[in-house]
Amino acid sequence: MSTAALADARPHRLSDAALASLGAGRPDRATVVELKKSQLSRNLLLLHEIAAVVGPGPLTELAEAERANPTRVRELIARPLFGVWAAGCLRALQAGKNPEISHLSALARAARLPRQQPDKSQQPNKSLKATHNGQSITVRLDDSDPLRAHLGLRPAPPLDPAQHARWQRTFTEAWRLLVTSVPADAEVLAAVLDCVVPVLPDPAARGISATSADAFGAVAISEPADATALAVGLLHETQHSILNAVQYLFDLLEKPATLGYSPWRDDPRPASGILHGAYAYLTVTRFWRTQSTDPLAQTDPLAQFEFARWRAAVSDAAGKLRDLTPAGARFIEAMSAEVRPWLDEPVDPGVLRLAESANRDHYLRWRLRNRHVDPAGARELRRAWRAGEARPDVTSELRPAPKRALEASARLDLTHRFLRGDPLTGPRGEPLTGSDGDVAYVRGDVAAALRAYTDDGVGLILAGGFDVAPELAAVLSDEPDRLAILGWLS
Incomplete structure (x- = not known):
C-alpha cells in the first residue's frame, strides 16, 4: 500500500477543555471527530506494521484500490471490524504464526464496488435507521461478517426478515427514548456507533453486550428485551469505545492492572476495568436521571432506583481510583464533578x-x-x-x-x-x-x-x-x- 496515508499524518491533540468534556461524558462534535481520526490513524499504523512483516505483496490490490479511490479505502479501513482483524493479524505475526491475509483482497474488492452495490460473495448488507425530533442515526447491522466473532461474544446466525424487522422496531423506539431523554448523548452515539452485531443471549444474564478495544464504534449485543434495554446498552457500550479511544491517546492510570472492587461485577477488576465501568455508567445514570424526573415518567420507581443506585456507584468508583497520571486526574475530576450534584437530588x-x-x-x-x-x-x-x-x-x-x-x-x-x-x-x-x-x-x-x-x-x-x-x-x-x-x- 502507498505511504501517502502516513506521509500527511499529524499528531492527534486534545485540548484541556476537550479532555475535561470527555471526562464529563459531554464531548463536542469536533472532539468526537478527532477521536475518530485517531482510530483511523491507529488502523493505518497497524496495516503499516503488517506490511513491514509480510512485505508489500499482499497489499498490492489494496494499494491499487487506494490510488483509484482513497476516500473509500480509508472509509473501509476505519471500520471497527477492520481494526479487529488488523490487531489480531499483527499479534499473530509477532507470535510467529501465519494468519490469513486474504482479508486485504476482500477489502480491495469492496473498495472497487459502488457503495450501494453489494459484494455477491457476501451476505446482503443490513442496517438500522431511525429519526426523531430532527436527529437521525444509521448504523450497519452486521450479522454475517466472520470477523464479528472476534468481539468477545458468540455471534447470532444471520437474521431472517422477521428478526431484522423486530430489531428495527426496537431500535426506532430506543432512538426516540434517547433523543427525548438525552439528546446530546444521542448525538454523540450517532457519531460514534458504526455497527451493531447481534449475539446469542446468555441464559444466566438478563442481556449481554460487549465492545472491543480494537473495534471503535462496534457494539456486540444480544436481542434486547425492550427499547429501554437497547437504549441503555448502546449508551453503555458506546462509552467504552470513547474511553478506549481516549486511552489510545493518553495514559490515564499509572497502574492499570491493580485489582479492586467494581460495583458492576462479582469478580475483582483491574483499575482500567473499574474506570471503564464508571465511565460507561456515567451516561447510563444521566439517562435514568432524566427518566426519573420526567413529568411523564416520574411515577416509575424503577427509573428512580436505577438513578439512585448508579449515581452512587459511579461516584464511589471514580473517587477510589488511585495512581492517576496528570491526564487521568483531569479526566476523573471532570467525571466526578459531573455526577457530584446528582447525589443531592431527591429520590423517594x-x-x-x-x-x-x-x-x-x-x-x-x-x-x-x-x-x-x-x-x-x-x-x-x-x-x-x-x-x-x-x-x-x-x-x-x-x-x-x-x-x-x-x-x-x-x-x-x-x-x-x-x-x-x-x-x-x-x-x-x-x-x-x-x-x-x-x-x-x-x-x-x-x-x-x-x-x-x-x-x-x-x-x-x-x-x-x-x-x-x-x-x-x-x-x-x-x-x-x-x-x-x-x-x-x-
Missing part, C-alpha cells in the same frame, strides 16, 4: 432504601466471594469467640474466585419485581425467586427478614444493619447465635 425514600441496599448487598457478596481469611486468622477468631474475648484484629486478603462473573442476585431480581409492581410470591405464598427472607427484606419487614435469614449471612448483615466483613462472619457460620456473632464482629 423507599426507593432510596432499596437502591442503597442493592449497592451494599453487591459489595458484601463481592467480599464474601473474593476475600478470604487465612487458617491462622480463622482459628484465632473461633478461639476468641468461644472464650468470650474481644474480637481479635483479624483481616482478610484478596484471593479472586477463578472465574469471571457478572452480577447475579435473587434479592435484586425481587427488588425489580417489587418496583414494577409485580407479585413477589406465588399462590401459596412461596417466593417466586430468592427466599422468604428476601421477600420480607424487599418489603421492608426487617424483623421477618432477620427471622427468615437462618442460612444467609449476607442477608443477616443487611437486615440487621451490621458493619461487618462477611468473610469474617463466614468463618463462624457454624457457631450458634449468629446475630450475637455479628454484633461481636461489628
Whole structure:
C-alpha cells in the first residue's frame, strides 16, 4: 500500500477543555471527530506494521484500490471490524504464526464496488435507521461478517426478515427514548456507533453486550428485551469505545492492572476495568436521571432506583481510583464533578432504601466471594469467640474466585419485581425467586427478614444493619447465635 496515508499524518491533540468534556461524558462534535481520526490513524499504523512483516505483496490490490479511490479505502479501513482483524493479524505475526491475509483482497474488492452495490460473495448488507425530533442515526447491522466473532461474544446466525424487522422496531423506539431523554448523548452515539452485531443471549444474564478495544464504534449485543434495554446498552457500550479511544491517546492510570472492587461485577477488576465501568455508567445514570424526573415518567420507581443506585456507584468508583497520571486526574475530576450534584437530588425514600441496599448487598457478596481469611486468622477468631474475648484484629486478603462473573442476585431480581409492581410470591405464598427472607427484606419487614435469614449471612448483615466483613462472619457460620456473632464482629 502507498505511504501517502502516513506521509500527511499529524499528531492527534486534545485540548484541556476537550479532555475535561470527555471526562464529563459531554464531548463536542469536533472532539468526537478527532477521536475518530485517531482510530483511523491507529488502523493505518497497524496495516503499516503488517506490511513491514509480510512485505508489500499482499497489499498490492489494496494499494491499487487506494490510488483509484482513497476516500473509500480509508472509509473501509476505519471500520471497527477492520481494526479487529488488523490487531489480531499483527499479534499473530509477532507470535510467529501465519494468519490469513486474504482479508486485504476482500477489502480491495469492496473498495472497487459502488457503495450501494453489494459484494455477491457476501451476505446482503443490513442496517438500522431511525429519526426523531430532527436527529437521525444509521448504523450497519452486521450479522454475517466472520470477523464479528472476534468481539468477545458468540455471534447470532444471520437474521431472517422477521428478526431484522423486530430489531428495527426496537431500535426506532430506543432512538426516540434517547433523543427525548438525552439528546446530546444521542448525538454523540450517532457519531460514534458504526455497527451493531447481534449475539446469542446468555441464559444466566438478563442481556449481554460487549465492545472491543480494537473495534471503535462496534457494539456486540444480544436481542434486547425492550427499547429501554437497547437504549441503555448502546449508551453503555458506546462509552467504552470513547474511553478506549481516549486511552489510545493518553495514559490515564499509572497502574492499570491493580485489582479492586467494581460495583458492576462479582469478580475483582483491574483499575482500567473499574474506570471503564464508571465511565460507561456515567451516561447510563444521566439517562435514568432524566427518566426519573420526567413529568411523564416520574411515577416509575424503577427509573428512580436505577438513578439512585448508579449515581452512587459511579461516584464511589471514580473517587477510589488511585495512581492517576496528570491526564487521568483531569479526566476523573471532570467525571466526578459531573455526577457530584446528582447525589443531592431527591429520590423517594423507599426507593432510596432499596437502591442503597442493592449497592451494599453487591459489595458484601463481592467480599464474601473474593476475600478470604487465612487458617491462622480463622482459628484465632473461633478461639476468641468461644472464650468470650474481644474480637481479635483479624483481616482478610484478596484471593479472586477463578472465574469471571457478572452480577447475579435473587434479592435484586425481587427488588425489580417489587418496583414494577409485580407479585413477589406465588399462590401459596412461596417466593417466586430468592427466599422468604428476601421477600420480607424487599418489603421492608426487617424483623421477618432477620427471622427468615437462618442460612444467609449476607442477608443477616443487611437486615440487621451490621458493619461487618462477611468473610469474617463466614468463618463462624457454624457457631450458634449468629446475630450475637455479628454484633461481636461489628
